[in-house]
Amino acid sequence: MDWNDTPEQAAFRSEVRAFLDARLPAHYRDHEARRHQDSGLENDWQQDLANGTPEDRTAAREWASALAERGWGQPHWPREYGGASMSTLEQFILKQEFARAEAPDIGGHLVGSTLLVHGTEEQKQRFLAPTLRGEMLWAQGFSEPGAGSDLGSLQCRAVRDGDEFVINGQKLWTSAGHKSNWIFGLFRTDPDAPKHRGITFMMLDATTPGVSVRPIISMGWEHATNETFYEDVRVPASQVVGDVNRGWYVGMTLLDYERSGINRAVAQQLLVDELVAHVRADTPSHRRELVRREVADRAIECEVLNNLCMRIASMHASGTIPNYEASMGKMYGSEVAQRVARTGTKAFGQFAQLWAPDDPYAPLKAKHTQNYCHTVVGTIAGGSSEIQRNIIATRGLGLPRG
Ligand SMILES: Cc1cc2nc3c(=O)[nH]c(=O)nc-3n(C[C@H](O)[C@H](O)[C@H](O)COP(=O)(O)OP(=O)(O)OC[C@H]3O[C@@H](n4cnc5c(N)ncnc54)[C@H](O)[C@@H]3O)c2cc1C
Structure with a gap:
């Protein structure tokens, strides 16, 4: 198999390199200075926006706007939703060059890509553009103390109350929970159904009363992930993705994106x-x-x-x-x-x-x-x-x- 670039792919690679030379903010080029003492994190766009200094935030916004001009923040999303409708091999080249330059990814890839498959038009309009601009920063709430590999055993409960669901329970390993203002997750909506059928995928504002986030510090002193607790957290039913009790299939689409x-x-x-x-x-x-x-x-x-x-x-x-x-x-x-x-x-x-x-x-x-x-x-x-x-x-x- 020949993995060498075709002439068109080589031209695209040069275009990406020129873009990085011209538009990657200086803030993200100084890798040594950016290497945090204990966290190991270097170019972390979400961290910059959520918890950074005013300079960090400016650089993160500049980078998001440079990407937005070309739809390169989420290149496989269709143009109408702020992407570039890019072919897979072009995306691969783009990602290779970004990784070489250690240019940060902007967040929201998992939830946005899943919304494109399972979301309503209204949800796409409401969530995709602010995610690309970095106004909505996301964390993933799937795992729980008793549900990791066996995710279908999750227990965190969401009960319908009129136009809302009320969530009570705990999630574990909510990475980026401390630098997010939105969470997407899987919640148990029908405890009597077979376990994979009573689960619903929802998006919720992390600042809703009743949500609390507690850090988990790793053996390398890294704060990457958290426990999250939900106490009578009210979530509008309009924030359910896909059908109620069919969230398992929405979640599996998302995991395919996560593992690729x-x-x-x-x-x-x-x-x-x-x-x-x-x-x-x-x-x-x-x-x-x-x-x-x-x-x-x-x-x-x-x-x-x-x-x-x-x-x-x-x-x-x-x-x-x-x-x-x-x-x-x-x-x-x-x-x-x-x-x-x-x-x-x-x-x-x-x-x-x-x-x-x-x-x-x-x-x-x-x-x-x-x-x-x-x-x-x-x-x-x-x-x-x-x-x-x-x-x-x-x-x-x-x-x-x-
Ligand atoms: C740093 C970190 C970040 C994470 N971030 C997130 C996040 O953002 N959001 C989120 O929802 N989750 C997140 N997770 C959770 C992650 O997906 C789970 O930890 C993982 O799926 C394993 O589940 P568990 O921890 O419950 O371990 P368990 O499922 O209890 O597994 C324990 C051990 O048993 C083994 N095992 C279990 N079942 C089988 C089997 N059937 N066959 C063979 N071996 C088996 C496992 O491989 C493991 O070695 C994160 C985890 C870590 C450590």
Whole structure:
């Protein structure tokens, strides 16, 4: 298979690079300064808008407006809703180049793309444009203390009361809940129906009375996710997406978008390239010789990941919906990320124990040390590796369910 750009694709790639050179705000170019001491987060557009300084907010808005001029914020959305109606392979190129420049994605991709499939016209008009402008910032409320892999067991209850639903219960792992003003989620509306049939997908204003968000701090001191509590939270019925009690199918559309993640190869490739340069420049030693082979393995794995991502992109391009293929990309990509971080820390020996990016002795700004902690959750969030393996086994290999 030939993954090289056609002349048209090469021209488009140059156009994207020129756009990034001209329009990516300086704020998002200074990667070293943007590397937060403990969070590992660099270019986080949603964080800038929700909790940033006035300068952060200005940069985030400038970036959103530059993207809006071309519909490149959500390039696959139709033009009439602020997208660019872009072909899949162009989107892939765009995402590759954005990842190379470490240009931040703007949020709302999951809920917006799902609304395009299942939303009413009124919902599309009301929610899509403000999401593109960064006025509506979203968090995902699916998982609960007793419902993660087995999401169908969710219990957070929504009871109809006239034109509203009243929600009571708890969600867990609500990522970005502390930097969002809207939440989309799955709620139990019929406790007597078979478990996948009594669930409804709703969008709610996170500032509605009764919603509270409590941080979960990771072992790498990262505040990425939260617990959310709902106490008599009133949600207009007009904010239900799809039919009441049929939300499971809406939620599954959204998970397909979440797992496709076709640009994850570029981020790992950048890390490995940097590592290769570092190992080459290191003083010859026994450790360097040992780590050289591991770095080579990681470089090969990045190439494999790239091929998996290209396969997903070319399936989209030919109108086929990736299914177990998306699970392969998600599983492999998150596991490669963990291995890259591990190899990085091995390459630095004792210096890998330095955590602070601004420590003058911390190799590569402690990136691999921090990633060693931050990538642990990659094989859990968005569906664990075991669940992806089950999908590959049953849907991909046709093995019987265990
Ligand atoms: C950092 C982070 C961010 C997240 N962000 C969000 C978010 O924004 N919104 C949201 O709704 N959720 C989010 N999640 C939740 C995530 O989707 C769940 O954690 C995940 O699906 C696993 O569910 P669980 O934690 O309940 O573990 P469990 O489902 O209890 O799984 C425990 C272990 O058992 C294994 N296991 C379970 N079932 C099977 C099976 N059938 N076969 C084989 N092995 C199995 C799992 O692989 C895992 O190793 C996030 C999670 C993390 C860690």
